[in-house]
Amino acid sequence: MKAVVCTGYGAPEVLKLAEVPKPVPKHNEALIKNFATTCHIGDVRVRSFDVPLLQKIPFRLYLGLTKPKRPILGMELAGEVESIGKDVKRFKPGDKVFACTGFVFGAYAEYTCVPEDSKNIKIGMVADKPSNMTYEEAAAGVTTGGITALTGLRKGGIRNGQKIMVYGTSGSVGVFAVQLAKHYGAEVTGVCSTGNLEMVQSLGADNVIDYTCEELSKYGIDYDIVFDAVGKLTASKGKSLLSRSGKSVKVGAEGGVSIDDLYFLKELVENGELKTVIDRTYPLEQIVEAHRYVGKGHKKGHVVITISHQ
Numbered sequence: 001m002k003a004v005v006c007t008g009y010g011a012p013e014v015l016k017l018a019e020v021p022k023p024v025p026k027h028n029e030a031l032i033k034n035f036a037t038t039c040h041i042g043d044v045r046v047r048s049f050d051v052p053l054l055q056k057i058p059f060r061l062y063l064g065l066t067k068p069k070r071p072i073l074g075m076e077l078a079g080e081v082e083s084i085g086k087d088v089k090r091f092k093p094g095d096k097v098f099a100c101t102g103f104v105f106g107a108y109a110e111y112t113c114v115p116e117d118s119k120n121i122k123i124g125m126v127a128d129k130p131s132n133m134t135y136e137e138a139a140a141g142v143t144t145g146g147i148t149a150l151t152g153l154r155k156g157g158i159r160n161g162q163k164i165m166v167y168g169t170s171g172s173v174g175v176f177a178v179q180l181a182k183h184y185g186a187e188v189t190g191v192c193s194t195g196n197l198e199m200v201q202s203l204g205a206d207n208v209i210d211y212t213c214e215e216l217s218k219y220g221i222d223y224d225i226v227f228d229a230v231g232k233l234t235a236s237k238g239k240s241l242l243s244r245s246g247k248s249v250k251v252g253a254e255g256g257v258s259i260d261d262l263y264f265l266k267e268l269v270e271n272g273e274l275k276t277v278i279d280r281t282y283p284l285e286q287i288v289e290a291h292r293y294v295g296k297g298h299k300k301g302h303v304v305i306t307i308s309h310q
């Protein structure tokens with residue numbers, strides 16, 4: 001099958017299109033014929049080995065010393081079940097699904113195996129694709145940014161009527177955080193740069209602040225939750241915007257996720273309460289260009305990679 005292989009750590013050019021063996025599903029896995037994946041910030045970080053100094057050694061040991069041990073990157077996908085292992089109960093060939101593959105990666109390929117029974121976002125989760133999304137839309141973030149936004153808001157103890165700031169509203173996590181906060185009945189202030197104000201408003205934000213030229217205190221300093229969805233707000237700045245009992249939450253890879261959470265997000269998509277944002281789309285053959293773009297750190301929502309099957 002056709003796949004993109006990461007031949008080392010470095011510039012986007014380390015990614016090479018190659019012919020590799022088609023994977024065979026284990027007993028608990030579904031083999032998925034992928035129609036779309038994404039260029040996720042996690043893929044860019046692994047390829048470029050852009051990790052915090054203290055994590056460099058543990059990450060090298062985990063990911064591979066001189067090049068990724070799992071050379072096919074790609075953390076999100078949408079496609080059709082091609083075949084299943086003997087223990088798989090929830091899916092059958094032909095089912096339309098969306099999935100994340102976590103730190104197992106593997107979505108930059110025509111086919112990927114995903115465990116049916118995983119309850120751990122770090123090793124992947126698969127669910128039926130929302131019926132009102134295309135494969136491109138379904139690959140774009142619900143299974144990763146959406147889940148991360150949901151767990152972050154829950155960590156902040158989100159409740160109806162609260163006043164919430166989502167800092168970094170234009171990224172993969174931010175676009176879902178603002179919509180989920182509205183679903184829970186919060187008053188939401190989104191923070192982004194000038195070019196994204198309109199998009200963030202269209203996602204339901206009650207107020208928007210342009211972080212390039214406006215004070216973050218424009219709409220008060222009495223937030224119940226300040227959710228830093230992009231990891232760029234200093235702890236002291238976040239704290240200064242909170243009410244006495246308010247909580248500051250920084251985006252992170254949260255545990256405690258279940259497959260029910262993914263089906264909950266699917267339901268919100270199908271109800272029209274949650275949508276994704278696609279900035280650009282590239283074919284798999286142009287993965288280098290996609291990585292170059294996402295690496296600049298200014299994508300709006302998601303960058304989708306389409307996979308054609310000859």
Ligand SMILES: NC(=O)c1ccc[n+]([C@@H]2O[C@H](COP(=O)([O-])OP(=O)(O)OC[C@H]3O[C@@H](n4cnc5c(N)ncnc54)[C@H](OP(=O)(O)O)[C@@H]3O)[C@@H](O)[C@H]2O)c1
Pocket residue numbers: 041042144145146148167168169170171172173174191192193196211229230231232251252253254297298299300301
């Ligand atoms: N996506 C996930 O599934 C996930 C899961 C777990 C953890 N994380 C972590 O969460 C962080 C965000 O991930 P992401 O996927 O959402 O990133 P992303 O989509 O690549 O974020 C890009 C967005 O961040 C905005 N941005 C950049 N600098 C900013 C600043 N100083 N203030 C406000 N906004 C800024 C950019 O808009 P402008 O340049 O126009 O401002 C752009 O829209 C990363 O550290 C990632 O490792 C992500």
